[in-house]
Amino acid sequence: MAQFFSPPPQQQQGGYGAQNGLQFYQSQYGQVSGHTTPSQGGYGGFGGMGQMGTTPMVSSASGVAGDRGGLRMGWLAAFGTGGYDDEPPLLEELGVNFTHIKGKTLAVLNPLQTVDQHMMDDSDVAGPIIFCVLFGTFLLLSGKVHFGYIYGVALLGSISLHLLFNLMSPPTHSLNYIRSASVLGYCLLPLVFSSGLGVAYPLDGLVGYFLSVAAIVWSTYAASNMFVGVLGVREMRWLVAYPLALFYSVFGIMSIFGSKASGGVAPKL
């Protein structure tokens, strides 16, 4: 029992510093150094713990851990993400790749540069989901509780846009739903900014209208660039942009209007 609590983590603190962040991602996403961004340095701790399973065993617990495939023992290791010898690190196994997320976010924020057509091949929805939740949080902070409607509109709109673009695309190109949902979610970022501004300054005025329209135009431009690039439909450029503008203007309407969401106003039909 005592050998389990003899602290292997302390013995490997020195090992952390040496190995921290050096072999964070191993296979498909390429080598990423832990020194580039603070977030990755922060997660270097996890990566370091992930390395615990892959580094050669230190002498004290080797006899016990060796026949479990490198699994660390001890209660501190139980709270970490270390695993067997041949397991990849946690974030790589989850498919969360911060370099790609950062690259795609910058591509949306800077729509004047040309979009790499294969950037969206690594489609993830972690970024879009974070943006949706952030949008809802900013709306919440400005008094509008519309989380359910945001999720509903996002889901329904992304499915319909995906079907529409599939129908409109030439037979040589095709989309799958995850990729189009990913593009739509990333291009929501300018609207997240405008709703963030709406926390401090009420958007229900002339300046607010102008800002929201500018954000919608920005989102639409970025998204239509990406879709036209992926589908190769240059002669349908405005036809691709119009449904995207409708989709983003629903979010814009929700961020401008609709405070004090208490009960519904039934229309006289």
Add this chain to the structure above:
Amino acid sequence: MAAPMAFNMARAAMGGSTEMAEKNISRYFSTLKPFFAVTNIYVIRKLYLLVNPWRHSPWSRQSTTRASANRGETETVYLQPREDINAPDMYIPLMSFVTYILLSALLYGLSGTFHPEMLGYTASSALGAVMFELVCLKLGCYLLSIGNSTLLDLVAYSGYKFVGVIFIILATAMTGSGWISWTVFGYFYLAQAFFLLRSLKYVLLPEDGQVEAANGYPMAPRQMRKRRTWFLFGYSYVVQFIFMMTLTSGVGKVKGA
């Protein structure tokens, strides 16, 4: 021991049903795809045509011959919308339908407190109107023995009225419920009726040959032609009037109330 067998059987059943579902969906897709083969220029010209159909001269759809699926034969197919201005498409009706929903929700919102439930209300009611018209069209097609491919064309042609409806509710919202909005309503209603009469003449009224009535007996072409002409007349004027009134009645009036 029976469990893996039962599991395999269940998996085979599920696989079979998903295969059938996928086959059906891909069949729907391939019939809908020609309706969405549009270009920027086509949409601009078609919108201009919807607003101003009075002077447009040839209304018939063009067709080409192309080698068909059976070897050695050619079949004549209609040209796609990107090559022929008279071809119906579903992009404009779909987009104008969604724009109508969003615009009417926005106009309700500008007149008072906006609530996202409004989107759901207007979407459901507009969808109900479209479904009802679709049912009437399907019934008319059955009674007049018009084929299913023409039904899709009729759905596309009927969806064009949303373009006029959008202009009407914009006018009603900007100028209230006075004579200006009634003039706009009258203009777009007549434009839509004229457009339908001219376009559907070639779709619904056959020039020659025998056609079969709904009960399977062949009917004289002149009688069938007369029936279909009445259907066309009633559809273009009466039905469109009813639907346009319904779609534009609730919106915009809230501003004054």
